[in-house]
Amino acid sequence: MEVFKLDIKEYILETGRRARAAARLMARADTDTKNRALEAIARIILEREEALLEANQLDVHTATESGLDMAMLDRLELTSMRIHAMADGLRQVAQLEDPIGKVTELKARPSGIKVGQMRVPLGVIGIIYESRPNVTADAAGLCLKSGNATILRGGSEALHSNQAIATCIRDGLKTAGLPEDAVQVIETTDRAAVGELLRMPEYVDVIVPRGGKGLIERVSAEARMPVIKHLDGVCHVYIDEHANLDQAVSIAYNAKTQRYGTCNTMESLLVHQAVAKDVLEQLGPMFAGAGVEIRGCERSRKILPDIMVATDEDYYTEYLAPILSLKIVDSLDEAIDHIETYGSHHTDSIVTEDEANAQRFLREVDSSSVMVNASTRFADGYEYGLGAEIGISTDKFHARGPVGLEGLTSQKYIVIGDGQIRT
Amino acid sequence: MEVFKLDIKEYILETGRRARAAARLMARADTDTKNRALEAIARIILEREEALLEANQLDVHTATESGLDMAMLDRLELTSMRIHAMADGLRQVAQLEDPIGKVTELKARPSGIKVGQMRVPLGVIGIIYESRPNVTADAAGLCLKSGNATILRGGSEALHSNQAIATCIRDGLKTAGLPEDAVQVIETTDRAAVGELLRMPEYVDVIVPRGGKGLIERVSAEARMPVIKHLDGVCHVYIDEHANLDQAVSIAYNAKTQRYGTCNTMESLLVHQAVAKDVLEQLGPMFAGAGVEIRGCERSRKILPDIMVATDEDYYTEYLAPILSLKIVDSLDEAIDHIETYGSHHTDSIVTEDEANAQRFLREVDSSSVMVNASTRFADGYEYGLGAEIGISTDKFHARGPVGLEGLTSQKYIVIGDGQIRT
Secondary structure (H helix, E strand, O other), X not given: OHHHHHHHHHHHHHHHHHHHHHHHXXXXXXXXXXXXXXXXXHHHHHHOHHHHHHHHHHHHHHHHHXXXXXXXXXXXXXXXXXXXXXXXXXXXXXXXXXXXXXXXXXXXXXXXXXXXXXXXXXXXXXXXXXXXXXXXXXXXXXXXXXXXXXXXXXXXXXXXXXXXXXXXXHHHHHHOOOOHHHEEEOOOOOOHHHHHHHOOOOOOOXXXXXXXXXXXXXHHHHOOOXXXXXXXOOEEEEEOOOOOHHHHHHHHXXXXXXXXXXXXXXXXXXXXXXXXXXXXXXXXXXXXXXXXXXXXXXXXXXXXXXXXXXXXXXXXXXXXXXXXXXXXXXXXXXXXXXXXXXXXXXXXXXXXXXXXXXXXXXXXXXXXXXXXXXXHHHXXXXXXXXXXXXXXXXXXXXXXXXXXXXXXXXXXXXXXXXXXXXX | OHHHHHHHHHHHHHHHHHHHHHHHHHHHOOHHHHHHHHHHHHHHHHHOHHHHHHHHHHHHHHHHHOOOOHHHHHHHOOOHHHHHHHHHHHHHHHHOOOOOOOEOOOEEOOOOOEEEEEEEEOXXXXXXXXXXXXXXXXXXXXXXXXXXXXXXXXXXXXXXXXHHHHHHHHHHHHHOOOOHHHEEEOOOOOOHHHHHHHOOOOOOOEEEEEOOHHHHHHHHHHOOOOEOOOOXXXXXXXXXXXXXXXXXXXXXXHHHHOOOOOOOOEEEEEEEHHHHHHHHHHHHHHHHHOOOEEEEOHHHHHXXXXXXXXXXXXXXXXXOOOEXXXXXXXXXXXXXXXXXXXXXXXXXXXXXXXXXXXXXXXXXXXXOEEEEXXXXXXXXXHHHOOOOXXXXXXXXXXXOEEEOHHHHEEEEEEEEEEEEOOO
């Protein structure tokens, strides 16, 4: 057992060393080369559709036998459409502007030196994810374009699928003359491998966990390097007393019902008392018609007598389901206080025609996305024009909100002189 | 003892709760109000010069009795000049542009929403530092201007000085109508207080340790929130075969001898073999004249027979002293490899007239500051035009290199719609 643990440790360390060496080569790769690699990977993935489906069937078979639930099985399964979507995703990343090497305007200083900042890769990015094999291609593509090396650790249930995709990626990298080790998939399902990965900050610059809360909490607690993490989305829509009520109804209904299981779905609706009756008499039947269970404060139950009562716990809850908490508030201040107290700093929207209230909401609500007169469901990388996202960060440090290519980079200072010394 | 520990824990938690509440008020404070607070603090510090000197004498007296070394005593001591420098520093921060509330250009998306990013404070910044009482005013000023609340934990040897300065700060905040709790100094010397501070990510958004390596390593290991940390400065100057040799000699001499104890001092000199004889025959006597001990590779000892031999360990060492490691290399590649292997990713400079070599060095050397034809000693916030710095980050995540006001902020996404819903 001890020997085996040492093997895992040595294997992960070797993976880290290879990634670090590959990262140096990736950092200097030019845009054309990186794009050629992305195109090649896309082509190879399409060419090997049959082999990918076969590898995936092995995983699906094992998972079915071991009783994986239907939702997980659905996420695990590859189809021809999903394989084409992977290839399309890689080609879209090839179209994105390359952030690497961009220099901010150089400013001359009194000493005579010129100072600017150059955008550079972070180095080695570790990605730990569950089920969906498409993450292997999506994440590798973004890391590749941003000049980073990647170590991928997928779920054990998707091992064969991930390895088959990884082979396509490595072959594509080779075709373009880039180091195969720029994308490595960890080829063991031993959970000790994750622990080792999280304990080598010398080889891994940042960790991105993609999956359930349990995974993210484990990674955050154990990682010895920075983590781009995404926790809850307890998102609010606040309908102000100065709202356009038609917009308010439409936005609140869309924010809740367009999809129930996403992190940017509204979980809590706040309504100013001055417009509560008008708004709720319209929204109540609409939500009831969609099968959404409302849990409201006492005042709201006077308008909608059939709804459940909301507990304090309800206001903290990310339901990810057709359930909605509801509260009538007396002021913008009370709405902001409520959001700051119960929210998760993900995405919150105000519906108002009052410019001053909109500005206060934008400045004072401390969330990764703050919106005026729009559905919270817009909070994602594609809708924001990032092209793609590696995740949505609910942290304030480094990247906040949807994280695209730029979130996988850093800036270093560059100084250009002509012999200046300090006196 | 157990009861006392609970007291410390409760005291630090209460400090955190107050800081979080103050942070919300600071985030919405306008620029004028923040500047009035900075000016008021500066004025009060000057008015209370005598009281500050008295409080400091208590600390100096105790420190002398307990046998603190001379360098530490020097850092601890306040003088009239140092008090005036503190006040000047605060006034300079008042002159800096306020980063908070700035919005990037809003971009219209196909859905009709407009998307931009707004610069916002990080929230609560914890600063843990040693000896120098001026850090209390400097750090508080930068955090205040960037709209953050601050919890300061100074060294136990400076407790009275720090409390006296903290009183000036709180009185200044009150004068300007800002919450006094926006700057809190921890009023216990119990080391358990630091542990508690590092364990409450719900109240502290980022920790900045300022002090020796031991402090920074302890904070990095224990902190449950991000750390802006500054480790070693093993800085290099590489003299390329295409260098202007007069510039090369002048830059190398300045980078080593202008100050020995700073993190941006050159610790290691790399010289291309084609120019080694010319350069070293000039630099050898100059360094000898300045009392700098050189430890070089075998080849360099053929040119400078009197120097010591460098071990592998020497090339990893931040001497902070009149000692220099020296190596002759055969190529730019070897220089870059050496820097990546032995350096600490702080500041490295190439001396060359060759544009292609300069560009490769800028792109491929993975350090927080990379320079062409300038002394490494320029790597600091004042020289770069940041106005002031809270520290120099040797990390790549979030802030890299000298950290000014912007490094104490984050960006959130803002979305402006006119009723858009997602379809």
